[in-house]
Amino acid sequence: MSASTITPSARTTREQSASLAEAVERDPGTFRMLTGDRPTGPLHLGHYFGSLENRVRLQDAGTDLLVLIADYQALTDRSASAGLPEIVIGLVADYLAVGIDPDRSIIFAHSQVEPLNQLLLPFLSLVSVAEIGRNPTVKDEVAASGSTAISGLMFTYPVHQAADILSCRATVVPVGLDQLPHLELTRTIARRFNERYCPDEPLFPVPQALLGDAPLLLGTDGQKMSKSRGNSVPIRATPDETARLIARAKTDVERVISYEPERRPEVSNLVLLAALCRGCDPRQVADEVAGGGAAVLKAAVTEAVNDRFAGIRARRAELAADTGYLRSVLAAGNERARFVASDTLRTVRELMHQHY
Numbered sequence: 394m395s396a397s398t399i400t401p402s403a404r405t406t407r408e409q410s411a412s413l414a415e416a417v418e419r420d421p422g423t424f425r426m427l428t429g430d431r432p433t434g435p436l437h438l439g440h441y442f443g444s445l446e447n448r449v450r451l452q453d454a455g456t457d458l459l460v461l462i463a464d465y466q467a468l469t470d471r472s473a474s475a476g477l478p479e480i481v482i483g484l485v486a487d488y489l490a491v492g493i494d495p496d497r498s499i500i501f502a503h504s505q506v507e508p509l510n511q512l513l514l515p516f517l518s519l520v521s522v523a524e525i526g527r528n529p530t531v532k533d534e535v536a537a538s539g540s541t542a543i544s545g546l547m548f549t550y551p552v553h554q555a556a557d558i559l560s561c562r563a564t565v566v567p568v569g570l571d572q573l574p575h576l577e578l579t580r581t582i583a584r585r586f587n588e589r590y591c592p593d594e595p596l597f598p599v600p601q602a603l604l605g606d607a608p609l610l611l612g613t614d615g616q617k618m619s620k621s622r623g624n625s626v627p628i629r630a631t632p633d634e635t636a637r638l639i640a641r642a643k644t645d646v647e648r649v650i651s652y653e654p655e656r657r658p659e660v661s662n663l664v665l666l667a668a669l670c671r672g673c674d675p676r677q678v679a680d681e682v683a684g685g686g687a688a689v690l691k692a693a694v695t696e697a698v699n700d701r702f703a704g705i706r707a708r709r710a711e712l713a714a715d716t717g718y719l720r721s722v723l724a725a726g727n728e729r730a731r732f733v734a735s736d737t738l739r740t741v742r743e744l745m746h747q748h749y
């Protein structure tokens with residue numbers, strides 16, 4: 394994420410998000426939450442502490458949860474890959490292993506939900522080309538892709554994301570700062586549709602962004618943790634793989650370990666990871682390791698990760714052995730998402746006088 398994606402409204406959004414978080418805590422059962430991940434690889438510890446843990450907590454508290462696998466959006470990262478089915482089914486295994494309950498929550502892939510995709514057309518009519526072109530996240534993504542030719546899909550994907558969110562009439566969308574421009578566009582589309590076609594009885598709730606308050610976990614190289622940078626620890630990693638990944642992590646030349654995120658980002662990030670896994674204060678971890686240096690710190694982090702994820706990993710291994718079951722979970726989720734989106738599309742068509 395570059396600085397350009399942090400919009401001037403980010404501060405107010407933060408305040409709104411904080412009061413939204415309180416409202417969700419108070420009354421979790423009155424919200425419908427949509428979250429989404431791109432199927433580019435297995436989910437990692439950054440996803441877990443930044444988002445998954447919270448999704449499961451809110452699900453268990455009674456929030457209506459939909460989890461979207463953004464497989465069309467993955468096309469904007471790279472062209473269609475033969476490995477996609479394994480990645481998608483692997484995501485389903487990750488979700489179930491961490492506690493997303495397919496009986497209560499809906500896990501679906503947006504390519505499989507035709508009425509959701511159909512909503513892209515009416516929504517495109519509500520935004521201008523200039524508006525999409527100003528979207529800083531699209532600009533960043535285009536720059537990051539290193540490509541000069543922007544596909545129509547990449548250009549319009551914020552509108553497609555609006556279709557994701559509005560097809561199920563979600564009210565809460567947990568996102569990172571880089572996604573705020575998309576959510577802003579979704580809100581604009583919801584308002585415009587309501588004003589134009591149903592001012593007296595608005596169809597779409599205007600969804601709100603829920604920014605995570607979890608401290609940001611960096612990758613093993615001190616950069617943003619990302620599946621594509623190869624600097625992440627996958628949830629499903631074995632204890633040995635975990636040890637190898639942590640052993641590679643960047644530290645610094647100071648012997649005594651401390652927790653100073655600003656001054657010592659790499660070391661502090663390892664301290665934070667151990668603390669998140671153990672559910673304790675990072676300073677406690679730093680004090681324990683202290684003069685032991687980086688080697689002792691890495692051993693402590695490895696142990697903390699392996700302990701914390703042992704149960705999840707065992708569950709995941711069991712699930713991964715039964716791909717038939719994982720496919721059936723996804724198929725059932727797709728079916729339920731289709732049902733919800735069909736209802737929205739039917740109403741949209743009626744309101745647009747497309748009923749003959």
Ligand code: TRP
Nearest residue numbers: 427428429430431463554557566
């Ligand atoms: N754009 C999101 C990302 O890059 C993924 C996503 C697609 C999403 N559709 C969504 C997130 C709907 C929230 C809601 O990570």
